Amino acid sequence: MRHLLLTLLFPSLFWAQKVQQINNDSIFIRSVYDEALLRGKAYEDLRELCKNVGHRLTGSAEAAMAVKWSEEKMKSYGFDQVYLQAIKVPHWERGNTESAWYTDSDGALHKLHILALGGSISTNGLLNAPLIEFKTFESLKKAKRKDIEGKIVFINQEMDAAQIQTFKAYGGCYPIRGEGAIESSKLGAVGVIIRSLGMPEDDFPHTGSMKYDSTVSKIPAAAISTHDAETLSKEINKGKVKLYMELDCRLFPDADSYNVIAEMKGNKSNEIITFGGHLDSWDTGEGAHDDGAGVIHCLEALRILKTLKYEPVHTLRVVFFMNEENGNMGGKTYASWSKNNGEIQYAALESDRGGFAPRGFGVDGNSEQVNHLKSFESLFNTYDLDQWGKGGGGVDIGPLKDYFPSIPLYGFIPDSQRYFDFHHAPSDVFENVNKRELELGAAAISSFIYLIDTHPRD
Numbered sequence: 009m010r011h012l013l014l015t016l017l018f019p020s021l022f023w024a025q026k027v028q029q030i031n032n033d034s035i036f037i038r039s040v041y042d043e044a045l046l047r048g049k050a051y052e053d054l055r056e057l058c059k060n061v062g063h064r065l066t067g068s069a070e071a072a073m074a075v076k077w078s079e080e081k082m083k084s085y086g087f088d089q090v091y092l093q094a095i096k097v098p099h100w101e102r103g104n105t106e107s108a109w110y111t112d113s114d115g116a117l118h119k120l121h122i123l124a125l126g127g128s129i130s131t132n133g134l135l136n137a138p139l140i141e142f143k144t145f146e147s148l149k150k151a152k153r154k155d156i157e158g159k160i161v162f163i164n165q166e167m168d169a170a171q172i173q174t175f176k177a178y179g180g181c182y183p184i185r186g187e188g189a190i191e192s193s194k195l196g197a198v199g200v201i202i203r204s205l206g207m208p209e210d211d212f213p214h215t216g217s218m219k220y221d222s223t224v225s226k227i228p229a230a231a232i233s234t235h236d237a238e239t240l241s242k243e244i245n246k247g248k249v250k251l252y253m254e255l256d257c258r259l260f261p262d263a264d265s266y267n268v269i270a271e272m273k274g275n276k277s278n279e280i281i282t283f284g285g286h287l288d289s290w291d292t293g294e295g296a297h298d299d300g301a302g303v304i305h306c307l308e309a310l311r312i313l314k315t316l317k318y319e320p321v322h323t324l325r326v327v328f329f330m331n332e333e334n335g336n337m338g339g340k341t342y343a344s345w346s347k348n349n350g351e352i353q354y355a356a357l358e359s360d361r362g363g364f365a366p367r368g369f370g371v372d373g374n375s376e377q378v379n380h381l382k383s384f385e386s387l388f389n390t391y392d393l394d395q396w397g398k399g400g401g402g403v404d405i406g407p408l409k410d411y412f413p414s415i416p417l418y419g420f421i422p423d424s425q426r427y428f429d430f431h432h433a434p435s436d437v438f439e440n441v442n443k444r445e446l447e448l449g450a451a452a453i454s455s456f457i458y459l460i461d462t463h464p465r466d
Contacts, residue, residue: 037455044451050308051443058294058438065291067099067263082270092266095341097331099263103256113247121233125218128229136252157196174424189229190221203237212433217334268328274320283357286332293436301363309454329404343407357418358402363441364422366452370399373416
């Protein structure tokens with residue numbers, strides 16, 4: 009009889025404990041959102057980073073100031089430990105001259121909105137040559153050398169507006185920027201310009217990193233605005249067009265820089281939950297969405313947990329990674345350093361998709377880790393987060409998989425529809441970040457880190 013009673017009692021106790029845990033989680037998450045929305049620091053912190061520091065291209069004075077600002081800001085919040093992690097980063101500058109014009113079929117001269125691609129070489133004065141257009145990267149790769157030799161290639165491939173997830177549209181176009189100079193040089197081109205990787209038609213060119221191949225000559229590479237791309241294409245259809253371009257890009261020896269790190273120690277102090285974004289940005293705006301919002305999301309998430317006097321199980325570590333945009337030395341250095349220190353990386357999360365309204369979380373992990381992630385979905389029903397499942401983590405935390413193969417890498421998913429309006433463009437400024445959306449993102453991340461910390465994986 010006693011065994012029967014125990015058999016009946018244990019399931020009841022289990023479910024009672026489960027219900028109590030859900031209630032505790034709901035209450036705590038509500039307190040996180042209240043702190044973020046009513047007493048939050050995220051928007052003002054982002055304003056300081058964007059307006060008092062500005063863009064943060066690796067190797068620049070602004071990047072050095074961003075490190076200093078970040079360290080002091082973290083210390084002001086009284087975390088258990090704040091420190092810098094030394095790294096070496098690329099140092100490329102676009103220089104003082106960056107201009108382009110074209111002559112139309114009637115011989116009239118027109119100015120273009122242009123930005124050198126990150127890592128491009130200089131034109132060594134004014135480069136001028138006939139222009140040849142390709143609507144897709146694949147059509148360029150199929151072209152004949154005799155049609156391209158001595159010309160400047162114009163790759164006018166649009167992002168696919170039919171893609172609902174704009175990051176898929178971006179991924180489909182990335183090769184024109186990353187490999188356009190290589191493929192053009194193989195065919196004898198003297199330069200390349202690309203249509204900016206942006207969704208709207210406007211006058212803001214979008215920069216970003218590009219690659220060279222040691223087996224072919226380096227040629228200068230730049231992006232023009234989507235509006236200019238449309239206009240230029242129409243002129244090419246009318247007749248021959250000549251392009252004049254001058255870029256004053258310079259590459260210097262690698263520079264000293266730092267990842268900036270803050271921690272709240274947990275009972276399992278050697279087991280780490282890493283979360284963060286990248287502190288560096290391109291030099292054309294203020295890096296507000298890419299990735300000022302991401303680092304501020306994570307800083308605010310940790311600040312909220314400390315303010316609520318949360319006692320973590322694992323050590324919670326926020327990392328402001330340096331050099332995601334053109335080398336990922338921050339992410340690579342951090343991963344190897346953590347392994348060499350004998351740490352256990354329990355989980356990692358990255359925010360690098362802008363400061364827009366939160367939609368959910370994805371995980372680069374196995375089926376059990378995906379199911380674990382999905383188990384949190386019901387707790388966020390009232391907060392409008394509905395995207396939960398398999399997905400990417402992020403560039404900065406990606407190298408952790410090389411040293412900790414079983415680690416789940418989580419990615420914060422905000423609404424993506426406006427991200428490529430601003431990505432790598434002069435329009436990526438503080439004024440284009442919505443205060444409430446930024447705060448909601450910080451609250452979602454803080455709540456998610458709490459759940460990862462308190463709910464062990466099977």
